[in-house]
Amino acid sequence: MLNNAISPLAWFKALADETRLRLLRILARHELSVGEIVAVLGMGQSRVSRHLAILVGCGLLSSRREGAWTFYSLAAAAPEADFLAGLAPWLAAAGPEADLAAVDEVLRERRRETRRFFNTIAPDWASLRREVLGELDPAELVRAVMPAAVGLAADLGCGPGDLLPVLAERARRVIGVDSSPSMLSLAERRTAGLPVGARMGELEHLPMADGEADFLVICLTLHHLPDPAAALAEARRVLAPEGRLVVIDFAPHGDEVMRRRFGDRWLGFSREKLSEWLDRAGFALADWSEHPVNRGLVAARAVAIPRQPSPRSAQ
Template sequence: MSFGVDELVELLKAAGEPTRLRLLALLAGGDLTVSDLTEILGQSQPRISRHLKLLTEADLIDRYQEGAWAYFRLKQDGRAANLVQMLLMSASPADPVLLRDGERLTTVKKARAERAQDYFSQNAAEWDELRRLHVDDRDVEAALMRLIGSEPVEALLDLGTGTGRILQLLEGVYRRAVGIDASRDMLAVARANLDKAGVLKASVRQGDILNLPLDGAEFDVVIIHQVLHFLLQPELALQEASRMLRPGGRLVIIDLAPHQLEYLRDDHAHVRLGFSHQTMGEWLAKAGLRVEQAVDLKPNSNGAQALTATIWVARQGRATSLAPADADILPVSVGGN
């Protein structure tokens, strides 16, 4: 890694200002919005936006739009990104300013998580019905069954199990299964549903999707169904899910494609308005996973609230069953009018 004098000076000028260096340190912990950064740093939005603009122009951070919100992330690749990583590694972890920023970041994340948990608790009994307002579960479940296949699965993990619907749906496929959810109310519903259905080879337990109470490399299949859009840092959940997989195991993600229904943030605690194939592919690659298939399930109606759901199937390590070439990796659209 080498720079010309002028180039290096410009990069150091961009990073070498107290607020901008603090912004880089915060963005090293995940994607954040201007509102998040304003709350953490206690500075005005115009000032934070100006600093972010300079960092973006210097190619030190990326900006992407998601509905009405703009997210910022630390640049991951390239010489400038490597230089920033070196600078941040040189900062003292005991610095009082950076420590205070880190504490405020934790507070922001905690508040978001608590809001989502409150929403789940209030809507646990009607959760399946709420989800069906936007996505046709029948299409999703049929596609999921096709992608999972009929080969027996020794151990399955369902993250954000909710009402336990996935554990019931796939009962004929797995030999044992575990469902994890952070909401006690959801788990109570899930246990009741599993008891009613007579599902004895699956159990549910409370846990944090970002810090699972399980040993790693235990499961052949991990499923994350309509959970990631509630998370401030979905990519961390993917990394934790990857840790749970045995070598060659599969991660199956069902979530929403990008959309513009802003009211879902306030009314239904959504943090992210869907995920593009590019973003999901990048996150999965960083988690050590390779996308094998991506299926877009378009809505059967043209209603304003109907959304496209996407299923991504990724495998840990190098995939061995893709033929011909990479055709199966390309998004496939199903359904719709």
């Protein structure tokens, strides 16, 4: 039942505009920044910002500020989310197909930018990482929660392969996945002679079979991805039912230098946001710890396990 304090009149008024309908349609596919929305719609920023303000004002859109960037997405909470869900069949046709093609191109360009960045800085990545992490050793954070014996372990976004020898200490087989050819070349040289294989691929579309892995690590990689939630969903797909996922990344911060110098797309993740994405992907958050590093940043380690279906739903 609709709360008496909430009137749908503002929603219907907001919908009475073609541009705002197009905005809802494209943001139903993905969270986008203002600049990306401008590129998709081919309109001036002031015009786009005015329509975004109307949709945020009536509650149909949510805005999220990260440093100097603002991202927009459909409202996720009731009753606005329920209202938008009911409109979904009509929103699907509320604009030209070129809008959706432009969104897909924005996401592809995000991935290309990330790949170009890591291909360029691959030789210097170890020193850059030490500059931020200081004395913190991600290997120790992984060892502390890795089972003593593992069938197949994988480092998703393995970079130059720093963690692959660590996984090989306890796993019969190890896979490193990365989208950067330069990074994978370094990883292969680092793991010569070990039972380690390298696979090129995006974390949102892993080159792995369903349930193939028993232990997964995503270390300081999520904040580079265009769609971290999709990567976590893929991790759930390739993880065995009794497996374990370890995510190491930054807690929320406002250091814009991390974007410019290290190619970060997201300025960290809160426990609440990561828990939300993990839950949506089919995980339960089993452990969370935080570890101060350089530049006033905090590295967080999340341990997640596949959420088991309830006895009733399994029947």
